Amino acid sequence: MRHLSLLTALAALVAAPALAQDDWPSEPITFVVPYSPGGGFDEYARAVAPEMERILGTEVVIENIPGAGGQRGASTVYRADPDGYTIGIWNVPGLTVPQLMGQSSGYDLTDVTWIGNLATSRYALAVQPDSGYESLEDLCSMGEPFKHSDTGPASTSSVTARIAMSLIDCPIQNITGYKGSTDTIIGLMRGEVDATIKPIASLYNYAESGDVKMLMTLEDERSLPDVPTSTELGYEDFANFTLRRIVGGPPGIPAEIQQRLSDALIEAANSEAVQEWSESSNRPLDPVGYEEASAEMTELMDFYTQYKDVLAE
Structure with missing residues (x-):
């Protein structure tokens, strides 16, 4: 009898996960x-x-x-x-x-x-419309690292910016501490930084309203008719990010x-x-x-x- 009770208990334990999955989701x-x-x-x-x-x-x-x-x-x-x-x-x-x-x-x-x-998502490099920067070369030839806005060193755009700029020996200073991508773009608009690399979708409305200017997208083929791609500009590796x-x-x-x-x-x-x-x-x-x-x-x-x-x- 005790043996039968043990078998019954074991069977119940085995069946429990299956029953739980059958009931999922219940909350x-x-x-x-x-x-x-x-x-x-x-x-x-x-x-x-x-x-x-x-x-x-x-x-x-x-x-x-x-x-x-x-x-x-x-x-x-x-x-x-x-x-x-x-x-x-x-x-x-x-x-x-x-x-x-x-x-x-x-x-x-x-x-x-x-x-x-x-x-x-694909990235784009953006600056202020009246910054005077017309290309990535302008940013890289400032004589000092250009300031780039980001949330933190582990953010995806920070990873992209640091690796991409290292590939062309372009000095960069990552300004971190912003709470999110929207804040990093607003930081650019306020003039707190020189540029930011963010997803095209995050920058699109700000570019449409004239608050930022996209210098290039990190793509092989254009998704925006008026913005050149990194591949067109000779930075073929950038499209990998x-x-x-x-x-x-x-x-x-x-x-x-x-x-x-x-x-x-x-x-x-x-x-x-x-x-x-x-x-x-x-x-x-x-x-x-x-x-x-x-x-x-x-x-x-x-x-x-x-x-x-x-x-x-």
Whole structure:
């Protein structure tokens, strides 16, 4: 009788995870944005969250956890229970830097449960319209490092700026401490810095209103008809630097829940409402699922490892 009771208890333990997954989701999902409200990562998360709610049948709550260049929010996601109820949007390659440098970041990107990549964004170099700078050469020949606005040394645009400028021996001084990409652009508008490298989508409206001027985009082919690409200007390597808005959760999320989250994210990104938002806000989308996102992360870690010396400076 005791033997039978033991078998029954073991069977219940084995069946419990399966039952839990069958019931998932049965409570709200927290979607962490590791920056203050109003920036690009926040906008992407808020765009897809309502559609994910509709698809999954449960509330998806945005929680902004800024600090340490995104590391505070990232580590919060990483330490969460692997039950699928906490996910976050990750800034890549920015959040790769602490790990590449062997710093204590509170997360390990090789263990994150990747869910999908919402967008791969391209960068542009912008200055004040009346700055007198007409080219990257103008900035590089100032006689002193040009000042570049950023949130912190681990931010993606900081990584891009430092590595890209090192490739052409252009001196740069990274002015950090801004709360988000919007603040870095406002810092440029105020004249606190000489230039900033930010996603094209983040700069677009400011350029349209005449508040900033884009000198070039870091692309192979033009996405803006009146702005030359870095490749056209002879900086072919610059097009390798991109920003990934990738969604992931803590290590150990069950495969079935990972699949459902990935499917919901992709369906949300491809929904009519989110596609309309993308077009009207000039925030491009090219969503991919968890398998491709996981492969991309492996490739990106390998790519940025070769620039460890630059990032350590």
